[in-house]
Amino acid sequence: MVRRRGTYQIKIRDKQLVCFFCQHDEFLHREVYTDLNPLGETVTDQLTLQSFYCTSCGEIRMFQEKNRFDHMLQKHVSIIEYTEVTKE
Ligand SMILES: [Zn+2]
Numbered sequence: 001m002v003r004r005r006g007t008y009q010i011k012i013r014d015k016q017l018v019c020f021f022c023q024h025d026e027f028l029h030r031e032v033y034t035d036l037n038p039l040g041e042t043v044t045d046q047l048t049l050q051s052f053y054c055t056s057c058g059e060i061r062m063f064q065e066k067n068r069f070d071h072m073l074q075k076h077v078s079i080i081e082y083t084e085v086t087k088e
């Protein structure tokens with residue numbers, strides 16, 4: 001499990017992530033792995049979810065990590081962008 005330290009503002013497909021409940025836009029991050037073996041068979045694949053905890057009300061949002069092709073950078077980049085929030 002990977003955990004990024006600090007507080008982040010998140011963009012998903014260039015859209016700012018805001019909390020459903022309180023409209024707050026700062027989140028703590030955690031990475032969650034889920035095994036895909038619905039029938040109890042050998043695990044062949046793992047689903048990686050990025051979970052974000054609203055720092056204001058604690059609501060959790062989960063997103064699947066995916067890549068998209070960025071035409072400006074000419075390479076595949078994650079659909080999820082993290083911007084660390086620095087507290088003074
Ligand atoms: Zn919230």
